[in-house]
Amino acid sequence: MPNLSWLAFFVAAFTTGAATAQTLLQRDLGGFDMTLGTTQTRTMAQGLVKPSNGAVNGGLDFTHDTGLYFGQWTANSGSSADNLSIEMDTYAGYKHRFASSGYGYEFGLINYDHVTQDVDPSREIYSGVSIFGSRFGAAFANNPDRSNTSLYADLGTTPVLGMGLSMRYGNYMLNSPVTLASGDMVRSYNDWSVNLTRKWADTQFNFSYTGTSLRGQDCSSYSGHNAYCDNALLLRASHPLF
Template identity: 45%
Template sequence: MLKPSHVLLASLLASPWVHGQIFQRELGDFDLKLSSAPSRSMAQGLVKPSATGSFHGGLDLTHDSGWYIGQWSPSMGLGESDLEVDSYLGFKRPFDQTLGYEVGMIHYNYPQLAPQDSQEFYGGLTLLGSRFGAAFSQDPNKRNSTLFADLGGNQPFGIGVSIKYTTYQLGNPASVSNGYVSSFNDWSIKFSRPWMGIDLKLIYSDSNLNGSDCSAYSGHNAQCDGLLTFKAEHSFY
């Protein structure tokens, strides 16, 4: 049986407006957002992006003091994907108009795969519109450390650039043909630009594993070896 919070999120995702970008409303000192896209960039999709299913969405509640809490589900478990509900709590505050910081934690919950639940702690700085973050997570049998930079404050020709680098330490070394793999790294760089209502994205990803060692790979990227991906996304609502 799903927890009440999971049922609440499921009902939100079934609402007609969930296909829109953001539904926002002020409730006293709180700001409520319901969206089909991650509304908390540092907490959701920035330090540990997940594959997004056909039905996805979440809610975010922010207080004027800077505290916030929310849930995001990149997949409702329909089709070949498993249900995932990510709950997060954090604090975000600007120092001035050019500099700010954010810290928080996320609990990744897989009701159908309970042993795979994990936690992640993250923090970051916002400087002149660009974001620089770090995250540390304890997954089952694996520890991850991630550095991230989103250079949104400086976009030549309107092109956004984001870079991510992650180190993985395996609790149990993985057996490969030439021995064992106890750690590995992966990285990615993404170029994005809006064009005539379409979000164009060009992504290159790679890791330090190759050949038969790729059987030990379980990182963020779609595959172990170098991969160049082009995406064109358009929102109809």
């Protein structure tokens, strides 16, 4: 029986609709829709891949009527002017949906450049399909210290549960194995998550289960998608004020 850390969190996130849309400029430039803003306007691979977030964000996105898109997103996660941590994400891709067929596809490439750190850039190739309300995505990232493979599935609202269901799986291969205090070495690991959502009485409920293949002291080498290395159950609720 695997060790299970039961972590229950109930977070009331009260936000207004106006606070979520920070578009500073929007123009039509020769068939391209240009958007400049401080809130991300795009996710790639049907929601699997998205630019980084930080304390200060800004980006420029160009989308053509044919489905071609490209842009750049900059995020600063530093806490002060003396502690800058700026990441610049440059992306390009193509997205198409067949009219009235319920089917669409997408593919592209994103480059992550750590401007203020002496770290080589990393790149991620992604693709996704949408089929009758369900979305599936896959991505492969080549980082300076490891390679990542991610799979994503959003099945929409399931008829049996009456809840939104999405799942994510990741595999991480380390370029240099991590040596633990016990002498054991960690060369690769996996993580996963299952997320359920449902709206009730104007409140959005989000229930998720996350886990990894690492246990105990092995968790010192974990740096995946999940907030915790050990298995965890999370509950979150959000309700708008207006």
